[in-house]
Structure formats: C-alpha cells, structure tokens
Amino acid sequence: MLPEPYDQIYAELLDFMPKERAYTDALRTLAYGTDASFYRLIPKIVVDTDCEDEVVAILKIVNRHQVPVTFRAAGTSLSGQAISDSILVRLGDGWRNYEILDKARKIALEPGIIGSHANRILAPHGKKIGPDPASIDTCKIGGIVANNASGMCCGVAENSYKTLDSLRLVLADGTPLDTADPASREAFEKSHGHILEGLVALRERVLADKKLAARIRRKFKIKNTTGYSLNAIVDFDDPFEILQHLLVGSEGTLAFISRVVYRTVVEHPHKASALMRFPDIRSACEAAIIARGQRVSAAELMDRAALASVQxxxxxxxxxxxxxxxxxxxxxEVRGKTEQELEAKVAKVLDAVKDIASVTPHQFTSVPAEFNSLWNVRRGLFPAVGAVRDAGTTVIIEDVAFPIKDLAEATLELQELFIKHGYDKAIIFGHALEGNLHFVFTQDFNVQAEIDRYAAFMDDVTQMVAGKYKGSLKAEHGTGRNMAHFVELEWGRDAYKLMEDIKALFDPNGLLNPGVILNEDPEAHLKDLKPLPVADDIIDRCIECGFCEPVCPSRSLTLTPRQRIVAFRELSRQKQVGDAQETIKAFKKSYDYDGEATCAADGLCGTRCPVAIDTGKFIKLYRSWERGKWQKALASAVAKNFPLVIAGVNMDLGIAGAMHDLLGDRAMDGLGHGLHKYSGKRLPRWNVSMPRVAAKPRMNTTPDSADKVVYFPSCVARHMGPEKHDPDKSAIRDHTLSVLAKAGYEVIHPERMNRLCCGQPWESKGLVDQADSKLRELEQALRDASENGKYPILCDTSPCLYRMKEHIEGLPLYEPVEFVGKFLMDRLEFTPVNKRIALHVTCSSRKMGLAETMEELARKCAREVVVPEDIFCCGFAGDRGFNYPELNEAALKDLPDQLAGCSVGYSTSRTCEVGLSLHGKVPYKNIMFLLDEASWPKA
Structure with missing residues (x-):
C-alpha cells in the first residue's frame, strides 16, 4: 500500500496514462530508481512518460499534492542528481524525435535520444553535436543538457551552453515555453512576466557588483558545473536567453527540458594521435599548455598509476x-579537413613541444588499428580500477578543474592527498586542455570508519580545489548531491544567494529535484549511500553505470542488465540480513519474471560493460540454481535420446503446419494465443511465422577436391524449414553445399549427425552438465571429421558456433560470414541481386566482431541493404520467443517501420529468423541463401 498522498497521486496518474507505465512495486521502484552514482533513494512511484502533455499533467498533480518530482534520462549521472524518494519520471520511447534544420547547421532533438545517435543522424552531413561525454553511447540528450556534460574534445567552447540555439521546456507549474517560437514567448510574457522581470533584476544586481561579475566570468573560463550556470546572467541581456542558458546544467531543478535545438559543429574526417610519454607529471602538464596553444582537439593527461593500471x-x-x-x-589528438591540413598540424605540434623532456620520441599515427590502440589506454582506465576492487566496495570518480597554469602543482598535491588518506590505488587522468582532472578510487561505504575517511578526504580535496586554487569542484559531472553542500564554499555567499534566488524564481515550492545543486545539510554527501552487498562473483564488479542498457532487448519490457544486478543484490541483501520470508518470497517472485524469464541472456551487455560483465551468463547461472532434480533428469533423458526427441519435434511441426493450412492465419494465431495464455505460459506460443519441417536436402555431395571443409548444419537448421508464407521452400543445406561446390570445396559431414548438438538449448536454460555433455559429443565428432583440425569446420548457425568457439580449443571453427570472408572471396564472383534486403546481425556474430564484415558481404550480394538501427538482439533467444513472446515483441517493436520496401531478410540463426519474420512482416532466412543466389565460380 502506498502512503498518503501517493495513493491518491497514483490514482490520478492512471486517469491519463496506462497502468503499464506507472510502477509502485518493490522490485521496479528499486531497479528503476537506481542510477550510476553511489547514492540510493527508492521512489514511491516511477512513471514513464511519452509526451510533453503527460509531463504537464504530472507537474500539475505534484503541485496539487506538494510532493517532489525528479526527471531522469538514461541514469548515467555520477553525482546523485537522478534519484528520488518521491516520484521519479523517466523518459519513455516517445521522446526520440528529431529534425535536421538549416542544412544541418542545427538539429532539434527530443531528450530521449542517445547522444551518439544524434551524431549518427548528423554524420552524413559531416557534422556532430558539440558535447562528447565518455558516456555518449548511453546518455541521452536530456541528461547531456541538464548536466552540461562535455567530454574529451568539446572543452568549454562546444558544450551545450555554447552551442545551444533554443529550448522547449515545461516550468514547475506545468507551463510550457518554446524560446524559438514568438507566439510562445509572447504568451509566456503575459503569464510569467515576473520570471522574466526577475531575471533582468538579477542581471542588474550582478553587473552592479563588479567583483561578483568578474568572479563569474573568471570561473567559467575553465570547465565548471558546480551550481547554476551564472554565466548566463552576465553573457546575455535578453531574459529568454538568460532563462534557457540557466537551464543548461540545472539538473532538473528549474524545469523539464522537452526539446533542444543545437548549433552543430564540424566532424573532421582526418585524425591522428600520439601517446606522448614524459618523465614526470610536470613535463606532461607543460606540454598540455603548449598543445592548447596549438588548438589540438584533445590532450588527455594520465599519471603513472593510471598507466600502470592498464599496461x-x-x-x-x-x-x-x-x-x-x-x-x-x-x-x-589532432584533426583536419584534409590529409594535408592534418600533416601540417601534426608538424606544428611536434615542433612546439620539442624542447620538453620526453621518455621516447613522439610519434603520431592515423592508422586506425594503431590509433585505437592508443585510445584504448584512455578508455581502459576507469574499468581497470573497477575490475580490481574488493567485492562490496564502490568505484568513485571525482571530477575537478584548475586554471591550467596550476595544473601540475594541483596534480602533485592531489597525489599527496591520496597518500595522506590511504587511497594508494587511486589514479588520475583528465582533459588537460581545460585543466580538468578525474581521479578514481575505490571506497567501502559499509563501515563507518571508511565513511569517515572518505569525509576527511573530501574536506581536504574541496579546500584544496576551491580554496587554494580557485578551481571547480565539479567540472563536467554535475553538482548533484555529491557537491551540493560545497557550492557555497566554491562560489562564496553572494553567488550562492544568487543561486538560491534563481531556484526560488523558477521553483518557488521547491518541488523539482530537491537536495540537488543547493543543499544546506553539511552531511548531505555522506547520506543515502548505496549499499553494494556481495552477491556473486560474476556481478560483484558491476558499478551500475548503465552502459549496458541500450543493447538490451528487454529494456522497454522489464529490466536491463544493470537493473537485474541491482535487484539481485537487493535479494541477496534481504537474505543476508534475514528479512521476513514473505518479503523475500514476493521479491523473488517478481525477479523470476522480470529478472530471469525475460532475459535473452545474449551477452551483448558484456560488450558494452566497462568491466566486461556478461549479465546473461549470470542469469544462466541463476537458472541453474532454480533447476530441480526432475528437470535435470528430464534434460538428461532428452540429451541421451536426442534423435527420438527431434523426431517428435518434426512430428509437432508437421501437425502444427497442417492445422495452420486448415485453419488459416487468423484462427490458428488465436488458437495459439489461447493455448499459451490459459496454460499459464506452459505451452509455447505458436505464431504465423512458425517454421515448417525442413525439406530433405536435394544436394548431398560435392565434387572430390583437395580442398575440404567439414560442414556441420546445426540441429535447428537441419529440422526447421521456411515459414508458410516464404515462397522459397528449399533447405539451407542445399544452398550451403551449392556455395561450397562453386568454390571448389569437398564437403565432409560428421558421423551420426542426427545425434549431434552444441548444447545451446540446455545451456540457455541453466542445464550446464547436459549442455557440456552434448558439446563433448559434438567435439569428438568434429575432431574425427576434420582429422583433428586439418580441415576448417563450418557451422551455419552463429549462436551454436559461438558456443563451440567458447568451449572447444584447437579446432578451426567458422560461422558463414567468417568462413566466406576467409576462404571463399578469392574463389567466387558476386553479382548483386536486384533486391532491397534486410540484414540482422545476431548477438553471437556481434560478439565475434563480425557486424561490419557481414554488412560488407551483404552489400556485395544485393542492390540495397537495410540494417535496422538500434536493434541489436531480436529477443527470440533460442526458444524463449515461443515461451515469452513479449520479449521478442519488445525487442523488435521498431523493426517494421525500418523495413519499407524490403522483400526478404537474412541472418545466421533460424530461431532468430522466426521472430524477425513475424515482426518484420518479411521472410528472414540464412545468409547462405543470398550468397548462393548472388555468386558463381570465379574463372
């Protein structure tokens, strides 16, 4: 039961939004309420909004009941600004619209668009947005603007504040304003003239205080996100300009940002980098000052501890x-419009730093592999600390800035503070061009003595940064709760009072994200610390950053990998402290669906995770804990009697196909839905794209040749044929053998192939022993057929091949794309078929690094290739798409709109192709079909 007045608020929310987008249960409020910071508040209600009208309605409700509300974008914030113990409003899928303006000189973006997606939209025009935070592949435009996030290259010249053109916003009382619309401005002047007048009065007050005005100008010459953007008051005289620029970096405490128009910046096509190595930090800082004068794009400073963490x-x-x-x-890093311009800039930089002592001669490279190797040093720093920390501790990354002339002294003094307070594993790195340093250390918040140590350390750091060097306590990560109490220390009483007046002008009732940016509690930064109980070795290293979330197929259905870990940690905590059994049982019941059942366990999260956590692997482990003796016994029986089981599957497919022909799509779909629903999801959900029994291969042999390949058609490919509405009823084995024959290969099949399986169906259900037993059986058959690896081995199904590669050593194993790329490109000619085709790269292929290769191969074979955006995993997950079809539906909800004009789709997994065909409304099949159609032997 919700306490008053939240019970009434919840009822009022349901008057205009579906129940599926308002959450009050213990699991989801915890999971959805967690952000990347080391603070924890659990909201009473979490709401997902899809449009501005809903935000207006929510704000009117909270005003009536006088309860706080916090807005959240991606939740990658590090300083505690995206959490709430009241009402948390998240951005739903409706906030992803955009518009390219003025020949790409500007772009209008809604707050739910991920930063790198905005850059992808602009890339064909040679442009990008100015801000480039390290989290740009995850964080959203709303958070980028609200935190004035910057990054390695944008500095203070191309951040949101400097590249902002206009905003659309909603004030605390629910009033919308579009600063680019004259009619909206005129209406606002009539209804909220007091705000505009107040801003003008604040500007006059500041300009009259020359000391304060000078202080504001000086402090924003370096990166600064501590407190509000007071530079708006001195930079602009138009009250609307002041208003919209005050919202940049306001962290949701002044208004809700519903649309932003950026002035775009040039994305130079030519880049070169050098890892300059110096004998000490002072030399490196001197080089940074010189590099700044040469207008380099980036200069990332790393101390010896940072380098040691990744070396x-x-x-x-x-x-x-x-x-x-x-x-x-x-x-x-140096950038140029042309190669000649790049070379000239490189020469100037090298000449400028030649007199500073170095360890090795400086060398720039523009070779992609070498370039990426250098940047991997920088990218690996934060994960390196996170990966080696003790279980139960958290990783803290602080973010300060100094006048660049003081950078060397300040860095040395910061290192001394590490020693003084016992943070001997701390590292320092940062954006040296702006005097911006990040320092990373591990912290235990489970022991009071450790909290006291952290408090003493932060007191010394804040005094050193703000007091001695007059720097910024937060350069680009936002004030949040972390530095809210120290804002007055950095800015002084007059500036702090100015910020209080700004807050009162916009949010007189203090309902928007209270406790953030301004906070009188001297211990605010030490309260509501996030517990990180030891849960399991696989997930204990998780820092809850959320970088995994954009690739998760269940992100709009139930939980993301971060949220699965958060929820399981809570379940572990409940058991460790001995919570009531009723509480644990209820929480676990929710987790069994939200956390386990709807997890595709595809492992893509591990490719985005800074510390390489594969949450899918953990969920498979969780499933193994849940399997009882009878389930394991049944699984063993299925494994031992695999040919008999497959015969039964073929019979079922045959019967289902006959019924489909008899009843038609609509009646059969209704029957499948009813059986699935009323069996309590015990019966798999039949769908209209269900495969028929695979046709028997027409082609069984290939010509004798000295070039041989072992071809293992997966059990799924052997028995699941095309769907009813696919006009091509041929077998995948025929097309694979045809391609191999064209290339002059003799094919060898493993013995007793009808018994063979890689074990994937068992592994995905947590039945590890049975999975490994089948894999060992397959491995022996492949060793025998390939003469222990003498011949390459081809499997037509990527997930099966990926599992084989994970566990089988010493055999040359290939899936179709990789095999064609390595062995067949010199043997085949390609003529693109006259079709617009769709391409789906399976999660297994992505993990094997084959996404680009697969796309290049498809473009050789078809006139036009569509690779749908933001669809990384189809969510079918083996047979999970039959048992939990809502996962597949959620993962592919954006697919149909992207397939206009496509006649067929291709992939490398038959089960994935079932879900893709169902939701894409075009038949999907193995890429070998396309290769066979588009290729012939090279003369």
Missing part, C-alpha cells in the same frame, strides 16, 4: 611497463 592488458601499446615511477603521458 599489462591486451591491446596496449608497447613500452608502458618500462616507464619510470614518476612518469606521465599525454594522449594528443
């Missing part, structure tokens, strides 16, 4: 281990 990892450049104990590095 032994794969893919790092040579020579890091030989650096001395005081060494430091500067990763410099």
């Amino acid at each position: 032994d990892k794969p893919g790092m450049p040579d020579g890091l281990t030989e650096l001395g104990p005081e060494a430091a590095a500067l990763l410099v």
Whole structure:
C-alpha cells in the first residue's frame, strides 16, 4: 500500500496514462530508481512518460499534492542528481524525435535520444553535436543538457551552453515555453512576466557588483558545473536567453527540458594521435599548455598509476611497463579537413613541444588499428580500477578543474592527498586542455570508519580545489548531491544567494529535484549511500553505470542488465540480513519474471560493460540454481535420446503446419494465443511465422577436391524449414553445399549427425552438465571429421558456433560470414541481386566482431541493404520467443517501420529468423541463401 498522498497521486496518474507505465512495486521502484552514482533513494512511484502533455499533467498533480518530482534520462549521472524518494519520471520511447534544420547547421532533438545517435543522424552531413561525454553511447540528450556534460574534445567552447540555439521546456507549474517560437514567448510574457522581470533584476544586481561579475566570468573560463550556470546572467541581456542558458546544467531543478535545438559543429574526417610519454607529471602538464596553444582537439593527461593500471592488458601499446615511477603521458589528438591540413598540424605540434623532456620520441599515427590502440589506454582506465576492487566496495570518480597554469602543482598535491588518506590505488587522468582532472578510487561505504575517511578526504580535496586554487569542484559531472553542500564554499555567499534566488524564481515550492545543486545539510554527501552487498562473483564488479542498457532487448519490457544486478543484490541483501520470508518470497517472485524469464541472456551487455560483465551468463547461472532434480533428469533423458526427441519435434511441426493450412492465419494465431495464455505460459506460443519441417536436402555431395571443409548444419537448421508464407521452400543445406561446390570445396559431414548438438538449448536454460555433455559429443565428432583440425569446420548457425568457439580449443571453427570472408572471396564472383534486403546481425556474430564484415558481404550480394538501427538482439533467444513472446515483441517493436520496401531478410540463426519474420512482416532466412543466389565460380 502506498502512503498518503501517493495513493491518491497514483490514482490520478492512471486517469491519463496506462497502468503499464506507472510502477509502485518493490522490485521496479528499486531497479528503476537506481542510477550510476553511489547514492540510493527508492521512489514511491516511477512513471514513464511519452509526451510533453503527460509531463504537464504530472507537474500539475505534484503541485496539487506538494510532493517532489525528479526527471531522469538514461541514469548515467555520477553525482546523485537522478534519484528520488518521491516520484521519479523517466523518459519513455516517445521522446526520440528529431529534425535536421538549416542544412544541418542545427538539429532539434527530443531528450530521449542517445547522444551518439544524434551524431549518427548528423554524420552524413559531416557534422556532430558539440558535447562528447565518455558516456555518449548511453546518455541521452536530456541528461547531456541538464548536466552540461562535455567530454574529451568539446572543452568549454562546444558544450551545450555554447552551442545551444533554443529550448522547449515545461516550468514547475506545468507551463510550457518554446524560446524559438514568438507566439510562445509572447504568451509566456503575459503569464510569467515576473520570471522574466526577475531575471533582468538579477542581471542588474550582478553587473552592479563588479567583483561578483568578474568572479563569474573568471570561473567559467575553465570547465565548471558546480551550481547554476551564472554565466548566463552576465553573457546575455535578453531574459529568454538568460532563462534557457540557466537551464543548461540545472539538473532538473528549474524545469523539464522537452526539446533542444543545437548549433552543430564540424566532424573532421582526418585524425591522428600520439601517446606522448614524459618523465614526470610536470613535463606532461607543460606540454598540455603548449598543445592548447596549438588548438589540438584533445590532450588527455594520465599519471603513472593510471598507466600502470592498464599496461599489462591486451591491446596496449608497447613500452608502458618500462616507464619510470614518476612518469606521465599525454594522449594528443589532432584533426583536419584534409590529409594535408592534418600533416601540417601534426608538424606544428611536434615542433612546439620539442624542447620538453620526453621518455621516447613522439610519434603520431592515423592508422586506425594503431590509433585505437592508443585510445584504448584512455578508455581502459576507469574499468581497470573497477575490475580490481574488493567485492562490496564502490568505484568513485571525482571530477575537478584548475586554471591550467596550476595544473601540475594541483596534480602533485592531489597525489599527496591520496597518500595522506590511504587511497594508494587511486589514479588520475583528465582533459588537460581545460585543466580538468578525474581521479578514481575505490571506497567501502559499509563501515563507518571508511565513511569517515572518505569525509576527511573530501574536506581536504574541496579546500584544496576551491580554496587554494580557485578551481571547480565539479567540472563536467554535475553538482548533484555529491557537491551540493560545497557550492557555497566554491562560489562564496553572494553567488550562492544568487543561486538560491534563481531556484526560488523558477521553483518557488521547491518541488523539482530537491537536495540537488543547493543543499544546506553539511552531511548531505555522506547520506543515502548505496549499499553494494556481495552477491556473486560474476556481478560483484558491476558499478551500475548503465552502459549496458541500450543493447538490451528487454529494456522497454522489464529490466536491463544493470537493473537485474541491482535487484539481485537487493535479494541477496534481504537474505543476508534475514528479512521476513514473505518479503523475500514476493521479491523473488517478481525477479523470476522480470529478472530471469525475460532475459535473452545474449551477452551483448558484456560488450558494452566497462568491466566486461556478461549479465546473461549470470542469469544462466541463476537458472541453474532454480533447476530441480526432475528437470535435470528430464534434460538428461532428452540429451541421451536426442534423435527420438527431434523426431517428435518434426512430428509437432508437421501437425502444427497442417492445422495452420486448415485453419488459416487468423484462427490458428488465436488458437495459439489461447493455448499459451490459459496454460499459464506452459505451452509455447505458436505464431504465423512458425517454421515448417525442413525439406530433405536435394544436394548431398560435392565434387572430390583437395580442398575440404567439414560442414556441420546445426540441429535447428537441419529440422526447421521456411515459414508458410516464404515462397522459397528449399533447405539451407542445399544452398550451403551449392556455395561450397562453386568454390571448389569437398564437403565432409560428421558421423551420426542426427545425434549431434552444441548444447545451446540446455545451456540457455541453466542445464550446464547436459549442455557440456552434448558439446563433448559434438567435439569428438568434429575432431574425427576434420582429422583433428586439418580441415576448417563450418557451422551455419552463429549462436551454436559461438558456443563451440567458447568451449572447444584447437579446432578451426567458422560461422558463414567468417568462413566466406576467409576462404571463399578469392574463389567466387558476386553479382548483386536486384533486391532491397534486410540484414540482422545476431548477438553471437556481434560478439565475434563480425557486424561490419557481414554488412560488407551483404552489400556485395544485393542492390540495397537495410540494417535496422538500434536493434541489436531480436529477443527470440533460442526458444524463449515461443515461451515469452513479449520479449521478442519488445525487442523488435521498431523493426517494421525500418523495413519499407524490403522483400526478404537474412541472418545466421533460424530461431532468430522466426521472430524477425513475424515482426518484420518479411521472410528472414540464412545468409547462405543470398550468397548462393548472388555468386558463381570465379574463372
């Protein structure tokens, strides 16, 4: 039961929005209420909004009941600004509209668009948005603007504040304003003239105080997100300009941002980087000051501890281990419109720093592999600390800035503070061009003595940064709860009072994100600390950053990988402290559906995770814990009697196909839905794209040849044929054998193939012993057929091949795209078929790094290739699409709109193709069909 007045608020919310987008249960309010910071508040109600009208209605409700509300975009914020113990409003899928304006000189973006997606939209025009935070592949435009996020290259010249053209916003009382619309401005002047007058009065007050005005101008010459953007008051005289620029960096405490128009910046096509190595931090900082004068795009400073944290990892450049104990590095990037311009800039930079002592000669590279190797050093720093921390501790990344002339001294003093307070594993890196340093350390918040140590450390840091060096306590991560109490320390009483007046002018009732940016509690930064109980070795390293979320197929249905981990940690905590059994049982019941049943376990989350956590692997482990003796016994029986089971599957497919022909699509679909629903989801959900029994291969042999390949058609491909509405009823094996024959290969099949399976169906259900038993059986058959690896081995199904590669050593294993790329490109000619086709890269292929290769191959074979955006995993997940079809539906909800004009789709997994065909409304099949149609032997 919700406490008053939240019970009434919940009822009022349901008057205008579906119940499916308002959450009050213990699991989802916890999971959805968690952000990337080390603070935890659990909201009473979480609401997902899809449009501005809903935001207006919500604000009117909270005003009536006088309860706080917090707005959340992606939840990657690090300072505690995106959490609430009241009402949390998240951005739903409706906030992803955009419009390219003025020949791409501007772009209008709604707040739910991910930053890198905005850049992808602009890429064909040679433009991008100015801000480039490290979280740009996850964070959303709403959060980028609300936090004035910057990054490695944008500095203070191209952040949201400097590139803002106009905003559409909703005030605390529910009043919308579009600063680009004269009619909206005129209406606002009539209804809210007091705000505009108040802003003008504040400007006059500041300009009359020359000392305060000078302080504001000076402090924003470096990166600064501490407090409000007071530079708006001195930079502009138009009250609407002041208003919209005050919202930049306001962290949802002044208004809701519903649309932003950015002035875009040029994305230079030519880049080169150098990892400059210096004997000490002072030399590196001196080089950074010189590089700043040469207008380089980036200069990332790294101290010796930072370099040591990654020097032994794969893919790092040579020579890091030989650096001395005081060494430091500067990763410099230069960009140009042409190669000639790039070369000239590189020469100027090298000449400018030639007199500063270096450990090795500086060398720039524009070769992509070498370029990426250098940047992998920088990218690996934060994960390196997170990966080695003790279980139960958190990773803290603080973010400060100094006048660049003081950067070397301040860095050395910061290192001394680490030693003083016992943070011996802390590292320092940052955007040296702006005097911006990040320092990362691990912290235990489970022991009071450790909290006290952190408090003492932060007191020293804040005094050093704000007091001694007059720097910024938050350069780009936002004030949040973390630095709210220290805003007055940095800015002084007069500026702090100015911020209080700004807050009162916009939000007189203090309902928008209270406790953030301004907070009188001297211990605010030490309260509501997030517990991180030890849960399991696979997930204990999770830092809850949320980088995994954009690729998760269940992100709009139930939970994301971050949220699955958050919820399981809570379940572990409940058991450890001995909560009531009723509480644990109810929470676990929710988790069994939200956390386990609707997880595709595809592992793509691990490719985005800074510390490489595969939450799918953990969920498979969780499933293994839940399997009883009878389930394991049944699984073993199925594995031992696999040919008999497959015969039964073929019979079922045959019967279902006959009934489909008899009843038609509509009646059969209704029957399938009813059986699934009223059996309590115990019976799989039949759908109209259900495969028929695979046709028997017409082609069984290939010509004798010295070039041989072992071809293992997966059990799914052997028995699941095309759907009813696919006009091509041929078998995948025929097309694969045809392609191999054209290339002059003799095909060898493993013995007793009808018994063979990689074990994937068992592994996905947590039945590890049975899965491994089948895999060992397959491995032996493949060793025998390939003469222990003498011949390459081809499997037509990527997920099966991926599992084989994970567990079988010493055999040359390939899925179709990789095999064609390595062995057949010199043997085949390609003529693109005259079709617009769709391409789906399976999660297994993505994890094997084959996405680009598959797309290049498809473009050789078809006139036009469509690769749907933001669809990473189809959510079918083996047979999960039959048992939990809502997962497949949620993952592919944006697919149909992207397939206009496509006649057919291709992939490398038959079960994935079932779900893709169903929701894409075009038949999907294995890419070998396309290769066979578009290829012939090379003369």
